[in-house]
Amino acid sequence: MSAKHERKVGKPATAKAAHDYAGIDRVMHEKARLSILIALLSRPQGALFPELKELCALTDGNLNRHLAVLHEATLIEVWKSQAGPRSKTRVQLTEVGRRQFLAYLAELERVIRDARVDAPAPERRRRNSVGGDAGWVPA
Amino acid sequence: MSAKHERKVGKPATAKAAHDYAGIDRVMHEKARLSILIALLSRPQGALFPELKELCALTDGNLNRHLAVLHEATLIEVWKSQAGPRSKTRVQLTEVGRRQFLAYLAELERVIRDARVDAPAPERRRRNSVGGDAGWVPA
DNA sequence: CCCTCAAACTTTGCATTGTAGAGTGATCGG
DNA sequence: CCGATCACTCTACAATGCAAAGTTTGAGGG
Numbered sequence: 001m002s003a004k005h006e007r008k009v010g011k012p013a014t015a016k017a018a019h020d021y022a023g024i025d026r027v028m029h030e031k032a033r034l035s036i037l038i039a040l041l042s043r044p045q046g047a048l049f050p051e052l053k054e055l056c057a058l059t060d061g062n063l064n065r066h067l068a069v070l071h072e073a074t075l076i077e078v079w080k081s082q083a084g085p086r087s088k089t090r091v092q093l094t095e096v097g098r099r100q101f102l103a104y105l106a107e108l109e110r111v112i113r114d115a116r117v118d119a120p121a122p123e124r125r126r127r128n129s130v131g132g133d134a135g136w137v138p139a
Numbered sequence: 140m141s142a143k144h145e146r147k148v149g150k151p152a153t154a155k156a157a158h159d160y161a162g163i164d165r166v167m168h169e170k171a172r173l174s175i176l177i178a179l180l181s182r183p184q185g186a187l188f189p190e191l192k193e194l195c196a197l198t199d200g201n202l203n204r205h206l207a208v209l210h211e212a213t214l215i216e217v218w219k220s221q222a223g224p225r226s227k228t229r230v231q232l233t234e235v236g237r238r239q240f241l242a243y244l245a246e247l248e249r250v251i252r253d254a255r256v257d258a259p260a261p262e263r264r265r266r267n268s269v270g271g272d273a274g275w276v277p278a
Numbered sequence: 279c280c281c282t283c284a285a286a287c288t289t290t291g292c293a294t295t296g297t298a299g300a301g302t303g304a305t306c307g308g
Numbered sequence: 309c310c311g312a313t314c315a316c317t318c319t320a321c322a323a324t325g326c327a328a329a330g331t332t333t334g335a336g337g338g
Contacts, residue, residue, distance in 0.1 A: 019174040020196035029170060032325080035158040038254045049286065057156035060287060062326055069324090071278070078278035086334055087286060090275065105251050112244050112251075115177045136229065139210070139217035171296080188315070201297060203317065208295090226304070226315060 023107035027073045032058055032066050037101050040076065046092030067091060075100060162246035166212045171197060171205050176240050179215065185231030206230060214239060
């Protein structure tokens with residue numbers, strides 16, 4: 001970390017790991033699971049297995065695996081009909097799941113905002129060489 | 140409203156995967172690489188290896204690997220100083236890299252907007268059981 | 279009443295990928 | 309002139325996503 005106890009003048013402490021977005025949770029930051037969570041967000045009553053499969057364009061095994069991960073993280077509840085006509089699985093967000101997912105989305109939004117602010121230069125780039133300095137070769 | 144009974148006006152008959160966010164590219168949708176790309180976005184002149192390492196809170200090998208992936212995808216350019224006092228590596232976004240990354244961010248924004256629209260229910264959830272139906276047991 | 283089909287998951291194996299620690303070769307201080 | 313340090317690079321391992329095959333249960337036909 002700050003092994004070199006250099007004075008921190010000139011720049012705020014943001015000089016350290018300004019882009020370490022710790023709020024981006026691995027469990028939720030994943031195409032497939034992101035899909036699932038968003039689908040569930042709009043369905044407070046939950047969704048059935050085949051329904052989710054269709055919505056998110058996932059294979060059976062794939063969906064099963066991702067649901068297991070989400071369940072392990074207590075982001076979703078899984079209910080199975082025992083007395084029903086056929087085996088059915090219903091999935092819905094837990095309360096903490098909903099809260100955590102919304103927090104994740106907020107963090108994502110912050111990241112995007114950061115990026116947008118930082119990217120005003122539309123065509124300011126140099127040709128092909130790094131400016132000024134000579135002796136640079138492409139890798 | 141039933142998800143299944145959607146009108147077939149606005150979408151092709153396939154009604155494929157409302158939540159299949161195809162625009163989310165695996166290469167960019169990754170905590171570490173996302174950090175790197177955002178850092179580079181704000182530095183059109185590029186960034187040095189140790190600088191990036193600090194900014195994104197990554198280890199040497201980790202950063203090296205992610206840079207290789209990004210370079211493989213032609214999202215970044217890598218320059219090495221040959222005549223310099225010490226070996227230095229400078230990294231900067233390519234033009235297509237910048238464009239693709241901005242497109243990715245736009246897609247992300249769309250996803251978030253979708254989620255936000257779908258998540259109006261603040262406290263409407265049932266206690267612990269799935270509403271109405273009996274015979275459901277937790278998994 | 280039995281046989282076959284299909285739906286709804288579950289399990290298993292493979293391939294990809296992220297992570298960290300060891301290794302390499304310059305450069306700089308003493 | 310010799311170690312220490314910096315700046316990467318390489319390699320091995322562990323985790324994870326993905327898809328194909330297997331299993332169980334209900335429905336339908338002869």
